[in-house]
Amino acid sequence: MGIDIHHTHTVEVGYDEFCGALAARDLQPLWKIARQLMPEVPLPTTQAWLWKWDDVLPLAKRAGELITLERGGDRRVLALANPGLKGLPFTSTTLWGALQYLGPHESAPAHRHTPSAIRFVLTGSGVYTTVNGDACDMEPGDLILTPIWNWHDHNNRSDEPMVWFDGLDLPLLTTLESIFFENHPDQLQPVEGNNLSEQGFAGVGLREMGASSPVAHSPLLRYRRGETERTLEALHRARGGALVSLEYVNPLTGGPAVSTFACEMHRLYPGTRTPTKRKTGSSVYVVFQGSGRSVINGVRFDWGPGDIFVTPSWAGVDHEAYERADLFAISDRPVLQALHLYREEELTEGQEISGTFVPLKGATSAADSSRNEH
Ligand code: 1HN
Numbered sequence: 284m285g286i287d288i289h290h291t292h293t294v295e296v297g298y299d300e301f302c303g304a305l306a307a308r309d310l311q312p313l314w315k316i317a318r319q320l321m322p323e324v325p326l327p328t329t330q331a332w333l334w335k336w337d338d339v340l341p342l343a344k345r346a347g348e349l350i351t352l353e354r355g356g357d358r359r360v361l362a363l364a365n366p367g368l369k370g371l372p373f374t375s376t377t378l379w380g381a382l383q384y385l386g387p388h389e390s391a392p393a394h395r396h397t398p399s400a401i402r403f404v405l406t407g408s409g410v411y412t413t414v415n416g417d418a419c420d421m422e423p424g425d426l427i428l429t430p431i432w433n434w435h436d437h438n439n440r441s442d443e444p445m446v447w448f449d450g451l452d453l454p455l456l457t458t459l460e461s462i463f464f465e466n467h468p469d470q471l472q473p474v475e476g477n478n479l480s481e482q483g484f485a486g487v488g489l490r491e492m493g494a495s496s497p498v499a500h501s502p503l504l505r506y507r508r509g510e511t512e513r514t515l516e517a518l519h520r521a522r523g524g525a526l527v528s529l530e531y532v533n534p535l536t537g538g539p540a541v542s543t544f545a546c547e548m549h550r551l552y553p554g555t556r557t558p559t560k561r562k563t564g565s566s567v568y569v570v571f572q573g574s575g576r577s578v579i580n581g582v583r584f585d586w587g588p589g590d591i592f593v594t595p596s597w598a599g600v601d602h603e604a605y606e607r608a609d610l611f612a613i614s615d616r617p618v619l620q621a622l623h624l625y626r627e628e629e630l631t632e633g634q635e636i637s638g639t640f641v642p643l644k645g646a647t648s649a650a651d652s653s654r655n656e657h
Contacts, residue, residue: 327595329375329565330367331579335642336570336589340446343384347444352391359384359391360449363567363591366645371454374593375565377615378544379451382591385410385439393436393467398453399500399541400435402427403569403611405589407445412437414504416475421445424508424571426531426546426611430500432463434472448569448591450613452543480504484534501533501540515550515609525555526602539617547612551575551604559601559634562627566594566614573608577601581637582647599634 296304305312313320339361346359362372363380374380383402385391393413402412403426410421415433429435439445456462480503483494496502511529518527531546532538539545551557551573559578568577574587580598594600602610619625638647 325563325597327376327565327597328367328369329365329593329595330645331582331584331593331595331598331640332363332365332367332645333584333586333590333592333640333642334363336587336591338642339382340589343382343446344444347384347386352385352389357392357394359386363593365593367595373454373457374567375454375595375615376458377452377455377618378565378567378593378613379449379453380567380569380591380593380613381449381451383437383447383449385437385445385447387439387442387444389439390471391437392470393434393472394465395432395434395467396464397431397462398451398456399431399543400429400449400451401541401544401546401613402429403448403450403546403571405446405448405569405571407439407441407443407447409441409443410437410439410445411477413472413474414480416473417479417504418474418477419480419505420478421447421505422508424511426506426511426540428501428504428506428540430497430504430541432499434467436467436471438471448611450544450546450567452541452615455543455615455618478505481507496535500542501535503534503540506531506540506546511548515548519550519552525552525604526550526557541617543615543618545612545614545616547614549602549610549612551602551608551610553604553606553608556603556633557601559599559630559632560627561597561599561630562616563596563625564615564619565596566612568592568594569611571609571611573604573606575602575604575606575608577603578634578636581634583636583639585639599630601633 350359360381360383363374364372365374404421404423411418412427414429414435419427421427484503514529515527528549531540533540570586570588570590572588576583576585578601579594584592638649641648
């Protein structure tokens with residue numbers, strides 16, 4: 284016998300009682316929620332926000348004095364928690380951004396997890412992160428990958444602290460309910476060699492025959508600042524313009540270095556305001572050097588070295604440097620592209636500035652009309 288529509292009981296109640304009956308049975312009528320479920324364009328809960336280096340660093344330093352790195356408190360990490368996300372420690376609905384502080388001669392113990400992570404080094408020297416046995420040196424401007432389910436521990440051999448930016452796909456994996464975590468049996472994992480992944484890619488387009496090729500992530504684990512610098516200079520020589528952008532890619536596939544989020548570097552040259560663009564998905568920008576301002580949905584965000592800001596999905600965004608500036612960024616674009624959800628467009632007119640973001644308060648002060656450029 285199939286499913287019978289005729290022999291069920293009937294419900295004869297007024298509309299209000301009917302709504303109560305739905306709720307009591309864990310049902311919701313679409314006609315009440317359709318507009319908010321299906322806005323004409325994305326209406327992100329992620330807010331445009333900015334964290335100033337000068338506000339965060341003193342607290343990271345203090346955490347260095349108050350918090351030790353033993354099992355249980357494995358990492359000294361300050362998450363950049365977006366105020367739009369109801370107290371969650373996430374920078375956007377898909378991206379985790381944080382500053383991590385590793386004191387002189389400290390080690391953060393070995394563990395692995397399914398969220399993929401990147402480290403972009405801001406200050407310090409003489410640190411290495413061991414990734415599945417490969418001790419990757421970390422210097423300012425380097426990008427280090429700790430890919431999905433790879434063992435990793437961080438070690439500072441120097442007398443100075445190091446501060447880096449942590450980017451993870453943790454919020455996305457939280458939504459996908461696919462997080463696994465494991466501590467290494469030992470405090471630190473054994474080191475097989477130093478910067479081994481780079482040795483596999485010492486010549487462009489050349490590689491040892493028969494070398495293995497991980498499918499889940501880039502086999503290159505350290506992207507040195509020097510290479511980034513050379514590539515930015517070559518791009519600028521070739522293209523000119525106010526902005527050159529590069530993406531850190533998997534050298535085997537040309538795809539993103541991490542499959543769930545893009546890693547990018549944007550160099551802005553002073554004196555030109557970039558066209559206003561919008562795209563689906565969020566980005567977290569880390570100012571490595573230089574100063575300038577970005578306008579996000581009409582609100583002006585002023586930034587300098589070490590500042591970090593987030594742009595929500597479908598926000599109008601433009602940038603202008605006051606001095607040559609390098610902005611490292613992560614974005615969830617690869618996920619959107621894989622799902623055929625990525626859209627971007629350039630607006631025909633530049634956006635007006637209606638206010639300025641006030642750090643800590645987050646509130647927007649009305650724009651000073653004399654500085655209101657179009
Ligand atoms: C993690 O393992 C690290 O290994 C950094 O340095 C930040 C944020 C959430 C979950 C795990 C690290 C993290 C993290």
